[in-house]
Amino acid sequence: MIEVEWWEYDDAAEMAEAVAGDIGFIIESALDARGQALIALPGGKSPVPIFEKLAAAKIKWKHVTIIPTDDRLVPVDSPMSNVGMIARQFLPKGARVLPITAEAAADYRAAGKAADARLADLQWPPDLVWLGVGEDGHAASIFPGPDLEEALEGPKTRRALGVMPDPMPADAPVPRVTLSRAAILSARTLTLAFSGDAKRAVVEQAIKDGPLSNTPIGRILAETEVPIDIHWCAEE
Numbered sequence: 042m043i044e045v046e047w048w049e050y051d052d053a054a055e056m057a058e059a060v061a062g063d064i065g066f067i068i069e070s071a072l073d074a075r076g077q078a079l080i081a082l083p084g085g086k087s088p089v090p091i092f093e094k095l096a097a098a099k100i101k102w103k104h105v106t107i108i109p110t111d112d113r114l115v116p117v118d119s120p121m122s123n124v125g126m127i128a129r130q131f132l133p134k135g136a137r138v139l140p141i142t143a144e145a146a147a148d149y150r151a152a153g154k155a156a157d158a159r160l161a162d163l164q165w166p167p168d169l170v171w172l173g174v175g176e177d178g179h180a181a182s183i184f185p186g187p188d189l190e191e192a193l194e195g196p197k198t199r200r201a202l203g204v205m206p207d208p209m210p211a212d213a214p215v216p217r218v219t220l221s222r223a224a225i226l227s228a229r230t231l232t233l234a235f236s237g238d239a240k241r242a243v244v245e246q247a248i249k250d251g252p253l254s255n256t257p258i259g260r261i262l263a264e265t266e267v268p269i270d271i272h273w274c275a276e277e
């Protein structure tokens with residue numbers, strides 16, 4: 042049984058305020074409990090207004106480590122780089138922003154192995170994994186393609202792997218590195234934030250289909266053991 046709570050907002054600004062507040066609280070609680078926090082933030086474009094609000098929060102950022110949930114195999118200064126986007130917001134605040142990709146990776150599977158090794162050094166589990174969702178039902182960079190089953194069903198100890206989406210997503214048609222489903226689900230808290238009716242329909246259907254869902258987000262949610270907050274607004 043997937044336990045979800047939907048939070049609906051009138052517009053994107055209201056959603057940004059609320060989600061940033063929630064995540065700020067998750068970080069503060071981790072700092073209180075353990076003196077440090079590890080969070081995984083999504084890529085894409087829609088998180089940017091939420092990042093701006095969150096980065097403005099009074100948090101002891103130097104005790105916070107941030108990784109992207111997934112990244113594209115592009116140089117960090119590329120507009121397609123997720124870690125580049127995250128770093129622009131949170132590095133000036135003093136957070137430790139760690140890339141999970143290396144620019145020089147010629148082979149996406151090798152890039153995935155390197156990411157997995159890098160993540161093995163972190164204090165695990167993450168206090169938060171926040172996911173966006175695509176209209177095709179992908180989340181992080183778990184896409185349909187030759188690596189899908191590996192991303193979903195690979196060894197539980199594997200935190201990251203390389204993936205070659207097929208078909209390639211139009212907005213960033215490049216191979217990627219992503220957290221595995223096991224790594225996503227190991228998080229102390231799991232949050233989804235997205236907008237628009239089309240994505241809402243995809244997520245509602247995925248929840249209804251449970252383990253039989255044919256979308257990555259459905260297959261991820263079907264295995265969750267913690268309640269999930271889903272933040273949504275109609276305005277894209």
Ligand SMILES: O=C(O)[C@H](O)[C@@H](O)[C@H](O)[C@H](O)COP(=O)(O)O
Binds near residue numbers: 172173174179180181
């Ligand atoms: O690197 C990526 O592509 C993302 O991490 C991806 O999973 C993203 O969250 C969704 O594609 C939604 O992106 P938007 O929120 O911009 O629509």
